[in-house]
Amino acid sequence: MAQSAEKVLDHSALFQTPEYKELFERKRVFEHTVPVDEVKKTCDWTKTWEYREINFSREVLTINPAKACQPLGAVMAAAGFEGTLPYVHGSQGCVAYFRSHFNRHFKEPVSAVSDSMTEDAAVFGGLTNMVDGLANAYALYKPKMIAVSTTCMAEVIGDDLDAFIKTAKDKGSIPKDFPVPFAHTPSFVGSHVTGYDNMLKGCLTHFWEGRERKESASININGGFDGYCVANLREVKRLLAEMDVEYTVLSDTSDVYDTPTNGEFNMFAGGTRYDDAVNALHAKGTIFMQGISAAKSAEYVEKVGQKAVSLHCPIGVAGTDAFLMAVSELTGKPIPASLELERGRLVDAIADSQAYLHGKKFALFGDPDMLLGLTGFLLELGAEPVHIVCTNSTKDFVEKMEQLLAASPFGQEAKLWPGKDLWHMRSLLATEPVDFLIGSSHGKYLERDTGTPLIRIGFPIFDRHHHHRFPIWGYQGGLNVLVKILDKIFDTLDASTVDGSPSFDLVR
Numbered sequence: 001m002a003q004s005a006e007k008v009l010d011h012s013a014l015f016q017t018p019e020y021k022e023l024f025e026r027k028r029v030f031e032h033t034v035p036v037d038e039v040k041k042t043c044d045w046t047k048t049w050e051y052r053e054i055n056f057s058r059e060v061l062t063i064n065p066a067k068a069c070q071p072l073g074a075v076m077a078a079a080g081f082e083g084t085l086p087y088v089h090g091s092q093g094c095v096a097y098f099r100s101h102f103n104r105h106f107k108e109p110v111s112a113v114s115d116s117m118t119e120d121a122a123v124f125g126g127l128t129n130m131v132d133g134l135a136n137a138y139a140l141y142k143p144k145m146i147a148v149s150t151t152c153m154a155e156v157i158g159d160d161l162d163a164f165i166k167t168a169k170d171k172g173s174i175p176k177d178f179p180v181p182f183a184h185t186p187s188f189v190g191s192h193v194t195g196y197d198n199m200l201k202g203c204l205t206h207f208w209e210g211r212e213r214k215e216s217a218s219i220n221i222n223g224g225f226d227g228y229c230v231a232n233l234r235e236v237k238r239l240l241a242e243m244d245v246e247y248t249v250l251s252d253t254s255d256v257y258d259t260p261t262n263g264e265f266n267m268f269a270g271g272t273r274y275d276d277a278v279n280a281l282h283a284k285g286t287i288f289m290q291g292i293s294a295a296k297s298a299e300y301v302e303k304v305g306q307k308a309v310s311l312h313c314p315i316g317v318a319g320t321d322a323f324l325m326a327v328s329e330l331t332g333k334p335i336p337a338s339l340e341l342e343r344g345r346l347v348d349a350i351a352d353s354q355a356y357l358h359g360k361k362f363a364l365f366g367d368p369d370m371l372l373g374l375t376g377f378l379l380e381l382g383a384e385p386v387h388i389v390c391t392n393s394t395k396d397f398v399e400k401m402e403q404l405l406a407a408s409p410f411g412q413e414a415k416l417w418p419g420k421d422l423w424h425m426r427s428l429l430a431t432e433p434v435d436f437l438i439g440s441s442h443g444k445y446l447e448r449d450t451g452t453p454l455i456r457i458g459f460p461i462f463d464r465h466h467h468h469r470f471p472i473w474g475y476q477g478g479l480n481v482l483v484k485i486l487d488k489i490f491d492t493l494d495a496s497t498v499d500g501s502p503s504f505d506l507v508r
């Protein structure tokens with residue numbers, strides 16, 4: 001064997017050894033019975049306009065959607081409260097997927113449990129699983145709160161979470177006064193951002209329902225489903241501190257997904273403190289950094305008497321301006337000179353790089369609010385968004401994106417593709433090529449297949465490390481996004497000079 005304890009080979013080296021090459025060749029005989037040139041011919045045909053039309057006429061099949069299912073988002077929303085164990089009423093495989101998804105993105109251990117529904121529960125209902133599951137979760141992991149969401153299976157059979165949790169309490173699984181907010185998160189509608197919204201609303205309802213509100217000077221911030229929550233929320237807190245603003249972050253995942261290596265495993269690190277979450281009812285208002293993805297929570301916030309401000313990922317100059325002005329308007333505090341300086345530095349950086357950004361064409365895919373933030377920034381840079389694919393699009397998103405594009409000369413060529421998936425994106429890139437693609441790690445297959453260089457911004461980022469530790473919101477975040485884009489532009493430019501071109505310049 002090539003692999004040995006003395007010399008452990010990574011798979012990229014291991015699979016190049018003769019025994020593996022031979023093994024793959026033998027497998028090919030069974031797996032690829034179609035001749036190689038036939039495969040290539042078909043593959044080339046699927047990059048034509050003819051195939052694009054067939055591809056875009058499909059109605060009942062989704063191929064590689066740029067979204068995940070609702071409970072994944074519910075797990076993130078729940079994890080942002082102190083000592084909270086996300087609990088998914090459904091099968092174990094689903095929760096393994098949620099844990100590993102976050103795990104691979106944040107490179108962190110991620111706590112979430114299921115009550116392991118199997119075939120019998122699918123037939124007779126999952127009440128017994130809830131009774132046993134809550135008892136086990138409470139006894140084993142000693143959380144301060146358990147937040148329950150559902151998977152497809154529980155929703156298809158119509159399990160009633162409210163009734164089940166009450167019954168589990170009556171049966172003594174957990175103390176009667178133990179906090180168990182919940183949200184139904186049917187996975188076959190919406191996406192991870194809908195699930196986030198449902199669970200956030202479930203938690204806020206649990207904290208605030210039946211309490212009297214007395215307005216305070218404080219404000220609330222919610223980051224929404226955000227793969228950059230670790231750095232973004234810290235950046236938001238820094239900006240609020242600069243403005244001397246009193247605030248509560250609702251679902252604060254900044255420390256949850258960034259625990260230090262200090263010799264101790266902390267299952268419940270960070271999160272919004274329970275009392276703070278309850279007192280957040282008195283805030284003047286709540287700023288949702290991803291408003292489209294938090295529509296139901298925003299409605300609830302207004303119902304209790306607060307002002308709800310819906311932003312769309314403050315990436316770049318205008319996005320950050322909008323955030324700071326919203327804070328200033330809610331609190332009456334002025335925007336300090338220190339932040340004006342930061343703004344000026346970002347504008348300066350953009351101007352420094354203008355020659356390389358102007359007129360570059362981009363394709364983008366991702367969540368609605370993220371796409372609005374990124375597109376706004378691209379337009380600010382003088383770059384041109386061309387294809388915008390949003391699998392989990394909403395009517396509100398379409399209206400806002402169309403307005404954004406119409407307002408800029410650089411948005412005139414852009415076409416929005418609501419509800420489409422990454423196989424549609426492949427057709428778009430093959431038939432109407434662009435200079436760069438922006439999206440999550442899932443775009444790497446499109447990069448290789450269509451030759452469109454990928455700039456990794458979004459969720460999940462599985463194949464690169466620590467991106468989530470650098471903010472993409474605020475003026476500093478804008479600078480980070482600018483550098484990500486420019487690095488790819490320069491790498492691509494350098495790669496285009498390998499044939500001995502004199503343009504392999506030291507100074508760009």
Ligand code: SF4
Binds near residue numbers: 071150188
């Ligand atoms: S779509 Fe349904 S079955 Fe699949 S992971 Fe989500 S909840 Fe589980």
